[in-house]
Amino acid sequence: MATLKQVAAHAEVSVQTVSNALNAPHRLRADTLARVNRSIELLNYRPNRNARSLRTSAVELIGYCVPNWPNRTHLVMDQFLHALCAAAERTARHILLFTAEPGVDGMPTYDDLHARRLVDGFVLSQTETRDPRHGWLKNQEIPFVSFGRVWKETTQPGPWVDVDGAAGSALAVRHLYDTGRRRIAFVGWPKSSGLGEDRLGGWRTECKRLGLPTTSLAVRCREDSIEEGARVTGELLDAGREVDGIVALSDILALGALRELTRRGLRPGPDVGVTGFDDSPLAEVVSPGLTSFRQPMDLIAEELIAILTGGSGGAPAERLLQPELVIRGSSVPG
Template sequence: MATLKQVAAHAEVSVQTVSNALNAPHRLRPDTLARVNRSIELLNYRPNRNARSLRTSAVELIGYCVPSWPNRTHLVMDQFLHALCAAAESTGRHILLFTAPPGVDGMSVYDDLHARRLVDGFVLSQTETRDPRHGWLKEQEIPFVSFGRVWKESTQPGPWVDVDGAAGSGLAVRHLHETGRRRIAFVGWPKTSGLAEDRLDGWRTACDSLGLPTAGLSIHCSEDTLDEGARATAALLDSPEPPDGFVALSDILALGALREVTRRGLTPGVDLGITGFDDSPMAEVVSPGLTSLRQPMDDIAAELITILTDPPAGPTERLLLPELVVRGSTAPG
């Protein structure tokens, strides 16, 4: 393994000049630079990151806590991680994975990783109502950025990136309306979740603005399972004025709706339309395919990394729009 010293000797310059060739090439005369680069190439030199980090006290590593399984909502975690990695790499950084107990109990792990200089900062996700991590990190002056808002807090500590769930519901409602649906229902979770409330509000607002009814058309599931989605759908279909469109708060609930509808001999995409949320891997693999709201993972990841590593002046809060991926559950073909 070649070192800076060896490259310097080979190129007949000082180590400082080799370092400059790597980190500030404009400071070298072109011929010197070329000579140094030839030596680097020849010796297959790769700078030792630990030495660099020791000197600069930046490790170019970003900590991310892997959500503890089981946690049903993580069907898209691999997409998120891949996007996050790619975004980090585009700035020469990498993701360091770790586990920690949820809530404030896990903060010593964050503290430790930062104090030992294993990471420069953190990306938080799985943000929960009254999540204590944000305030704690802010107080310790440990750099971080959050994927997801801490709901119900008036002001959230630190920068965040999130997807606009209300706008997502709006997209779904308008798409169902454009494909001929006139009674569009919402299949959700209890209101206690900020995320659920956000998506529910979006549905109501969109229906109102299109002059569509909402009364008696929203229903709450107690669990995020196929059965609950099917049960809720059955209840809606059995009502005196059954809906012809269903905006489900999750892909799982939407799959339940799909099952119930099919069971009754109705054809999704023809007789009625169903949409889900998050465009999980299952949405593509069922038949008919499930129309769903995709989170723009690449954009989310890019924003997170930028905010963390190269914070812009001004407010660092980004609300991104989801994208409706249309499949057979709302459109025949």
């Protein structure tokens, strides 16, 4: 493994000049630069990142805590991680994975990774309603950025990027309205979820704007499962509420709706329009395909990395991105 010193000797310049060739090539005369680069190539030199980090005290590694939810499924995690990695790499950084206890119990792990200089900062995801991590990190002055809001009453500590769930729901209602539906239900989560309430609000507002009924048309599941989605869909249908559209809070719940409709001989799409959220791989793979909202993963990742690495320019950055409606068979009348 060649070192800077060996390259310098080979090119007959000082180590400083080789370092400049790599990090500030404009400081070298063209012929010197060419000579140094030839030596670098010849010796197959790769700068040792540890030595660099020790000197600059920047490791160019970003910590991400890999979630462990035995009960919840994170169907788009591979998409998110891939986008995050790719965005980090565009700034010559990488993602370091770690595990930690949930909530505040895990914070010493974050602190330790930062203090030992394994990472420069963190990307938080799987943000919980009233997530305690943000305030803790901000307090310790550890750099971080959050994917997702914490839905506190107070201002959220630190910068964040999120997808506009209310706008998504509104768009879903509008789309179902445009395909002729007039009684559009909402299948959601328990009240404790800030994200759930946000999306519910979007549904209600848009229904009212369009003059559609909302009374008795919002139902809540106990958990995010196909079973629960099917159960509450059954309730909606049993009660004779003449539902012809369903905005589901997640793809999993939407799948439950599809199953229950099919079981009762109703055709998802022609008879009842159904939409999900997150455009998980499942949405594409079921039949009829599930209309859903794609989170703009590449953009999300890009913003997260930009905020985290961009230095703290004044007020904390807050970016609300728009989801994109992906229309498939489950919402198409014909």
